Amino acid sequence: MKGVFITFEGCDGSGKTTQISLLERYLRDMGCNVLVTREPGGDTVAENIRSVLLASESQVSPRTELLLFLAARAQVVDFVIRPALERGNIVLCDRFADSTVTYQGYAREQDLDWVRRLNAYATNGLTPDKTLLFDIDPVDGLSRQTDRNRMESETLDFHQRVRKGYLAESRLFPERFHVIDASANVQLVHQAVLEALKDVIKPENWKTGNCAIHP
Numbered sequence: 001m002k003g004v005f006i007t008f009e010g011c012d013g014s015g016k017t018t019q020i021s022l023l024e025r026y027l028r029d030m031g032c033n034v035l036v037t038r039e040p041g042g043d044t045v046a047e048n049i050r051s052v053l054l055a056s057e058s059q060v061s062p063r064t065e066l067l068l069f070l071a072a073r074a075q076v077v078d079f080v081i082r083p084a085l086e087r088g089n090i091v092l093c094d095r096f097a098d099s100t101v102t103y104q105g106y107a108r109e110q111d112l113d114w115v116r117r118l119n120a121y122a123t124n125g126l127t128p129d130k131t132l133l134f135d136i137d138p139v140d141g142l143s144r145q146t147d148r149n150r151m152e153s154e155t156l157d158f159h160q161r162v163r164k165g166y167l168a169e170s171r172l173f174p175e176r177f178h179v180i181d182a183s184a185n186v187q188l189v190h191q192a193v194l195e196a197l198k199d200v201i202k203p204e205n206w207k208t209g210n211c212a213i214h215p
C-alpha cells in the first residue's frame with residue numbers, strides 16, 4: 001500500500017478531533033494528499049450505524065454494540081480507507097480498532113481474544129502504521145466536553161478502565177503506539193504529534209510532492 005495510515009485514540013475529550021484538524025491543515029500546507037475520517041462513521045452506511053450506536057436513548061446489548069462497531073469498521077475500511085491508501089494518501093482516522101479492544105474488550109469486559117479476532121476480520125488485516133494515544137485522566141477529559149453521547153455518558157469507572165486498557169495496549173505494541181500527554185495545551189500537543197510522526201511522514205518526501213512514503 002502506498003499511503004500512510006495514522007489512527008488517533010484516547011478517552012473522550014482527550015483532543016483527538018482538535019489534533020486531527022491541526023495535523024490535517026499542517027499536512028495540506030505541505031502539499032500532501034490527506035484523507036480524514038472518523039469511527040464509527042466515514043460513509044453513509046457507517047454514519048447510519050453511528051447514529052444507532054451513539055444515540056442516548058438506544059438500549060444496546062454489549063454483543064450488539066461490538067458487532068455494530070465492527071460492521072461500521074468493515075464498511076469504512078473497504079470503501080474509504082483502503083482506496084485512499086492505495087491512492088497514496090495520508091489517512092488520519094479518528095478512532096479505529098484499538099477503540100474496540102479498549103471499550104468493548106477492557107472496559108465492557110468482553111473476551112479480548114474474541115474482540116481481537118473479530119477486529120482482524122472487520123479490518124481484513126489492515127493495521128495502522130502509527131497510532132497516537134492521547135492520554136489524559138478521564139476526569140479532565142470529560143470535563144472538557146459539554147454534550148455527552150451514549151458512550152461518553154458511561155460511569156467514571158468505565159472511562160478509567162478505558163484509559164488502563166489503552167495503556168496496556170500501548171505496552172503490547174510499542175512500535176506502533178506513541179503515547180502523548182494530552183493534558184498539555186493544544187499547541188504543545190500538536191508539536192508532540194509532529195514529533196511522533198517524523199519518521200513515518202518524512203519531510204524530505206514532502207519536497208518531491210511524494211509525501212506518503214513509508215520509512
Ligand SMILES: Nc1ncnc2c1ncn2[C@@H]1O[C@H](COP(=O)(O)OP(=O)(O)O)[C@@H](O)[C@H]1O
Pocket residue numbers: 010011012013014015016017018019144145182183184185186187189
Ligand atoms: N489540549 C487541550 N487543552 C484544553 N482543551 C482542549 C485541548 N484539546 C482540545 N480541547 C478542547 O476539549 C474539547 C474536546 O476536544 P476534542 O478534540 O473534541 O476531543 P475528542 O475528539 O478526543 O473527544 C473541545 O472543546 C476542545 O476544544
Ligand SMILES: [Mg+2]
Pocket residue numbers: 016017018094
Ligand atoms: Mg472527537
